[in-house]
Amino acid sequence: MNKEDLYNYLDSRNRDFYSLADKIWENPEPAYGEKIASDLLRETLKNEGFLIKEITDMPTAFIAEYGEGLPIIGLTGEYDSLDGLSQTREPEPMARVETNYGHGCGHNMLGTASAAAAIAAKEMLKSSKLPGTVRFYGCPAEERLSGKVLMAQKGVFDDLDACLTWHPSSLNTVWGCRFLAFNSVRFHFTGRAAHAAASPESGRSALDAVELMNIGANYLREHIPDAARLHYSITDGGGEPNIVPAKASVWYYLRAPERHQVEDVFKRLVKVAQGAAMMTETAVEYELDAACYDVMPNDVLGRLLLKNLKAAGSPDYDSADEEYARKLSHEFTPERKETSLKGLFAPLSLKNQIVHKGILENKDQGKVMAGSTDLGDVSRITPTAQFTTATWPIGTASHSWQASAASGSSLGYKGMMLAAKVLGGSLWDLFHEGTKLLKDAREEFLQKNPETYKSPLQQ
Ligand SMILES: [Zn+2]
Structure with a gap:
């Protein structure tokens, strides 16, 4: 043939x-x-x-x-x-x-x-x-x-x-x-629920943590390699507005031309998440659910x-x-x-x-x-x-x-x-x-x- x-x-x-x-x-x-x-x-x-x-x-x-x-x-x-x-x-x-x-x-x-x-x-x-x-x-x-x-x-x-x-x-x-190397990572914040009007002082908002994390990530953008990319979506932002959200999650994609750059940005993004958790007195856990070269x-x-x-x-x-x-x-x-x-x-x-x-x-x-x-x-x-x-x-x-x-x-x-x-x-x-x-x-x-x-x- x-x-x-x-x-x-x-x-x-x-x-x-x-x-x-x-x-x-x-x-x-x-x-x-x-x-x-x-x-x-x-x-x-x-x-x-x-x-x-x-x-x-x-x-x-x-x-x-x-x-x-x-x-x-x-x-x-x-x-x-x-x-x-x-x-x-x-x-x-x-x-x-x-x-x-x-x-x-x-x-x-x-x-x-x-x-x-x-x-x-x-x-x-x-x-x-x-x-x-x-x-x-x-x-x-x-x-x-x-x-x-x-x-x-x-x-x-x-x-x-x-x-x-x-x-x-x-x-x-x-x-x-x-092509760009890639990480997909989900951050889960846990706070404390409370009546948002009657006793907001006893609540600790996981959604606040997500929002502060995103602000931190948007500042981080200025200081990562040019071709690197960060994008996110809030996958859980709480439920009814009169309950301080005890749980909230945000899903991030990180990309960069080199694998080591992704890993570096990833480590810094984890610090941003930890900082947001500290500010809001919530706890954060994360899971790396996909990654490639x-x-x-x-x-x-x-x-x-x-x-x-x-x-x-x-x-x-x-x-x-x-x-x-x-x-x-x-x-x-x-x-x-x-x-x-x-x-x-x-x-x-x-x-x-x-x-x-x-x-x-x-x-x-x-x-x-x-x-x-x-x-x-x-x-x-x-x-x-x-x-x-x-x-x-x-x-x-x-x-x-x-x-x-x-x-x-x-x-x-x-x-x-x-x-x-x-x-x-x-x-x-x-x-x-x-x-x-x-x-x-x-x-x-x-x-x-x-x-x-x-x-x-x-x-
Ligand atoms: Zn395809």
Whole structure:
């Protein structure tokens, strides 16, 4: 099976993969609740002859493996959706009545394209009789930035020679950039209830503590690294106003380009919380419920992905896809498109296109994307690279209704199948002639990651 045969094989199974992505889109599920999606992907891969391995205490995570011997190449698949992003396929804001959830990050396509590429690689390994193992990782809860971190704690990525993945987007390009390291932490304050009018002096307000903590955090912002981010929401602010709140909670996300910066800001934020507790004579406890590393992209593998992106070419959008994209993006002003392109480190001239048709040579090495992903932890364990394809019109923000709609459309599915070809083509190269490439990728990895991976949840 040469590379062209592999592309043709994927084309011949278009309908199967469209239907798989569509079923997941139809049934959007929350992080760690992705039962339908993980069952669909698990069953599909099992029926293709993959060996399925379950992961203890993570019912919606699994590994599907095919082949024998080295190299072992991993592909990650995600399939969780987002609360509040319910949307029909219509190119105007219109929530579905049956669900509040929607695939506003396109993870219905992410898991499907990776599974499609794994199946194409299986066909190739079977016909060529080459040694090598392809492994699909079914990864829950990317949106909580924790699924892969919990899987990493179980050591499931340790024996990989490389890991490849992709993400739905508005551009056909490789991500050579880094992403922000991240902590999610919940602070719980406990005070003393009292009648707010009759005996306020005997109460100690946990809500006061939360508010003072937030003021402290907003002053802290001035003295943390420029690219660091702090955001919060009050998840419990007490009940009726005539009772001094005995309990209150606030949930923080902390992000920064380097893991050690997140840990430093985290320690200082804990001091702010303790100060607020002292001022209000309340007690504070906190829980770190998720954390991940910044992504460390592997340039050797990034170049392999770019080569295969160029080889596969951009999808064949028809006039209906173009018309759909035009309607979907009718409210995108040139300024908004420029902001989106700037965020993706792409040339601003692309604002004149509705759907990206070319292949963009990325010049984002060393830059940091203002977002986080739990792929960061995988990239600290094994050489890892990722790319994107145009599944949405230019200017579309992820986590938007437009992204939810396009992720269930023919426009999205054409981008998805391009992603499957790029992953499949890259696997073809790694299994046929990957020895030197994998050695170079490993050398780069060791040079960029001199320390052994330690879970960010064990600080
Ligand atoms: Zn995503």
